[in-house]
Amino acid sequence: MHYEAPVREPLVLGNKSYHDVTVEVARPIETAPPRSWWIAFSIALLLFLWGVGNILYTIGYGIGTWGLNKTVGWAWDITNFVWWVGIGHAGTLISAVLLLFRQKWRMAINRSAEAMTIFSVIQAALFPGIHMGRIWLAYFVFPIPNQFGSLWVNFNSPLLWDVFAISTYFSVSLVFWYVGLIPDFAMLRDRAVKPVQKHIYGILSFGWGGKAKHWQRFEEVSLVLAGLATPLVLSVHTIVSMDFATSVIPGWHTTIFPPYFVAGAIFSGFAMVQTLLIIMRKMFKMEHYITIQHIEMMNIIIMVTGSIVGVAYITELFIAWYSGVEYEQYAFLNRATGPYWWAYWSMMTCNVFSPQFMWFKKLRTNLIFTFIISIVVNIGMWFERFVIIVTSLHRDYLPSSWTMFAPTSVDIAIYLGTIGFFFVLFLLYARTFPVIAQAELKTILKSSGEEQKKHHSDHDGHH
Amino acid sequence: MDTTENLKVGELTSAHHSAHVAETPVLSAMFRDDDDLLSAVKAVRAKGYVVAEAYTPFPVHGLDRAMGLKETRIAIAAFFYGALGLSTAIAMTYYMMIVDWPQNIGGKPSFTYAMNMPAFVPILFELTVFFAAHLMVWTFFVRNGLYPGRKAQNPDPRTTDDHFLLEVEIKGERSALESLMKQHGAVELH
Numbered sequence: 001m002h003y004e005a006p007v008r009e010p011l012v013l014g015n016k017s018y019h020d021v022t023v024e025v026a027r028p029i030e031t032a033p034p035r036s037w038w039i040a041f042s043i044a045l046l047l048f049l050w051g052v053g054n055i056l057y058t059i060g061y062g063i064g065t066w067g068l069n070k071t072v073g074w075a076w077d078i079t080n081f082v083w084w085v086g087i088g089h090a091g092t093l094i095s096a097v098l099l100l101f102r103q104k105w106r107m108a109i110n111r112s113a114e115a116m117t118i119f120s121v122i123q124a125a126l127f128p129g130i131h132m133g134r135i136w137l138a139y140f141v142f143p144i145p146n147q148f149g150s151l152w153v154n155f156n157s158p159l160l161w162d163v164f165a166i167s168t169y170f171s172v173s174l175v176f177w178y179v180g181l182i183p184d185f186a187m188l189r190d191r192a193v194k195p196v197q198k199h200i201y202g203i204l205s206f207g208w209g210g211k212a213k214h215w216q217r218f219e220e221v222s223l224v225l226a227g228l229a230t231p232l233v234l235s236v237h238t239i240v241s242m243d244f245a246t247s248v249i250p251g252w253h254t255t256i257f258p259p260y261f262v263a264g265a266i267f268s269g270f271a272m273v274q275t276l277l278i279i280m281r282k283m284f285k286m287e288h289y290i291t292i293q294h295i296e297m298m299n300i301i302i303m304v305t306g307s308i309v310g311v312a313y314i315t316e317l318f319i320a321w322y323s324g325v326e327y328e329q330y331a332f333l334n335r336a337t338g339p340y341w342w343a344y345w346s347m348m349t350c351n352v353f354s355p356q357f358m359w360f361k362k363l364r365t366n367l368i369f370t371f372i373i374s375i376v377v378n379i380g381m382w383f384e385r386f387v388i389i390v391t392s393l394h395r396d397y398l399p400s401s402w403t404m405f406a407p408t409s410v411d412i413a414i415y416l417g418t419i420g421f422f423f424v425l426f427l428l429y430a431r432t433f434p435v436i437a438q439a440e441l442k443t444i445l446k447s448s449g450e451e452q453k454k455h456h457s458d459h460d461g462h463h
Numbered sequence: 464m465d466t467t468e469n470l471k472v473g474e475l476t477s478a479h480h481s482a483h484v485a486e487t488p489v490l491s492a493m494f495r496d497d498d499d500l501l502s503a504v505k506a507v508r509a510k511g512y513v514v515a516e517a518y519t520p521f522p523v524h525g526l527d528r529a530m531g532l533k534e535t536r537i538a539i540a541a542f543f544y545g546a547l548g549l550s551t552a553i554a555m556t557y558y559m560m561i562v563d564w565p566q567n568i569g570g571k572p573s574f575t576y577a578m579n580m581p582a583f584v585p586i587l588f589e590l591t592v593f594f595a596a597h598l599m600v601w602t603f604f605v606r607n608g609l610y611p612g613r614k615a616q617n618p619d620p621r622t623t624d625d626h627f628l629l630e631v632e633i634k635g636e637r638s639a640l641e642s643l644m645k646q647h648g649a650v651e652l653h
Binding site: 017018019022143151152153154155156158160161164165168171172175176179182183186187189190191202203204205206207208209210211212213214215216217218219220221223224225228229231232235239242439440442443446 | 497516517518519520521522523524526527530532534535537538541555556559560563564566568573579582583585586588589590592593595596597599600603604606607608609610611612613614615616617620621622623624625
């Protein structure tokens with residue numbers, strides 16, 4: 001059996017048996033949701049419906065309903081796209097990278113983090129879709145001859161790389177998540193007493209029975225998928241950053257973009273995991289599984305990646321000056337001191353300054369403080385994308401084309417609508433899916449359970 | 464565990480599956496603990512019994528070795544699926560960008576694959592991952608016989624919760640095997 005040093009904090013609190021884990025993971029599905037769930041769901045649903053209305057309005061009238069103009073041709077839509085894709089990254093980081101590094105603490109949070117990945121990539125994919133204007137021609141992005149004639153898509157274009165990156169990322173994350181869910185759906189199927197539930201979880205579980213050979217393959221498949229998902233997740237935000245970096249716009253045309261975008265993505269993604277899990281552990285009484293230690297670990301990652309992002313911001317400024325290119329220099333001066341100075345300094349405060357509080361153990365183990373910082377970080381990361389996109393564009397090559405960008409109510413509604421859609425999906429997931437990878441968690445119960453660990457250290461004392 | 468023994472047992476079990484799986488009666492023993500299950504598997508195999516199947520609620524570390532299962536080759540399959548994805552991507556970009564409709568984009572003509580290939584690296588990478596991941600998961604489903612609507616494979620619903628079921632082929636006296644199982648902590652015998 002796996003042995004763990006007594007100095008390590010237990011990952012599962014209380015004296016849990018395997019059966020307790022089963023019961024507690026199944027509880028949110030088998031009981032009526034708390035009132036707080038209904039309140040949150042109603043608000044999210046209203047936001048979502050408001051967003052749907054505005055998306056339909058956009059499709060009907062065209063993207064002239066947005067605040068775009070001839071200088072700023074990309075604004076909130078692409079900001080939101082990059083923001084949502086970035087948020088998704090933490091889920092893959094937790095389930096794949098932490099699996100490769102054998103970090104057992106991932107087991108309590110990987111299911112929900114992966115769910116977050118899938119739901120946020122859905123939001124992200126919406127934006128390029130509706131930005132096309134004529135969404136019914138969306139199949140143009142696939143490698144089929146245009147007009148079904150003989151002109152192909154352009155594989156030199158980063159926007160097309162993005163299509164391949166996002167669709168691979170989405171579909172691979174989905175199967176990774178689903179393979180992990182199968183044994184847990186089987187657990188729900190075998191417990192279900194209502195025939196409808198039994199039938200649905202029976203279909204979802206694909207007939208899984210937990211045979212020894214199947215578990216052996218299951219573990220191998222999980223490991224290989226983690227090995228594939230790790231470079232994949234790094235490639236996705238790298239390619240997203242190339243949408244900008246391969247252009248010749250001052251402020252975009254920089255080689256630092258790929259690592260800088262990836263670090264920012266992990267940073268914002270972990271912040272969103274914190275936001276979701278702090279609510280979920282309370283709503284569904286999962287405090288014994290998603291412990292303060294889990295929150296603390298994620299805060300440390302937020303602190304480290306936030307500092308990497310800070311270094312990237314400063315490097316960008318330095319290189320702009322050091323390059324000697326006056327347009328590059330102006331682009332950065334304009335970011336910090338131009339009409340959008342408030343966006344730049346919001347970004348700096350939220351992303352570079354606020355995570356530094358996590359150096360203090362008292363603060364990084366405080367739930368309310370963590371929750372506030374997690375929101376602040378996501379506001380900051382939204383501003384980062386806004387700053388990169390809008391401030392680099394709004395002062396064009398000719399001063400006669402200089403403009404400002406202001407969002408319309410449609411821009412705002414669609415953005416808030418995706419937040420609503422995201423929470424609708426997440427709240428439904430939290431009620432119907434096993435939110436903790438219980439089969440995996442049972443494997444560490446004996447080595448990392450609180451009571452079991454005590455027993456081990458007593459046992460060690462006798463030797 | 465040494466590999467020659469592994470192979471021998473693997474051959475034995477596969478021969479057994481094809482020949483007389485239906486006729487051989489099995490004893491089903493239920494355990495409440497994964498360590499009991501492991502020690503029982505080791506004990507019955509040491510006495511020459513053949514383990515037909517084990518159903519567990521989670522992957523029990525070392526169970527596959529204790530049962531003498533062969534190592535899975537699904538990772539090797541994934542490598543070949545990845546190679547297939549890479550080849551497909553190369554063929555696709557070569558045909559579409561070089562053969563069928565070469566274009567002069569931005570004053571940078573790319574009429575040979577070698578000149579144009581660096582721009583396709585993201586596509587080559589993504590399709591490699593796409594093929595490797597999806598085809599491996601399909602293989603996983605097919606080899607395990609998992610599909611939507613399939614009846615639960617475990618004979619007892621408690622084995623997805625906290626019970627561990629071991630099926631051993633009966634050879635000689637049933638009672639000898641039963642007492643061996645009980646010695647190792649079996650709580651139910653069928």
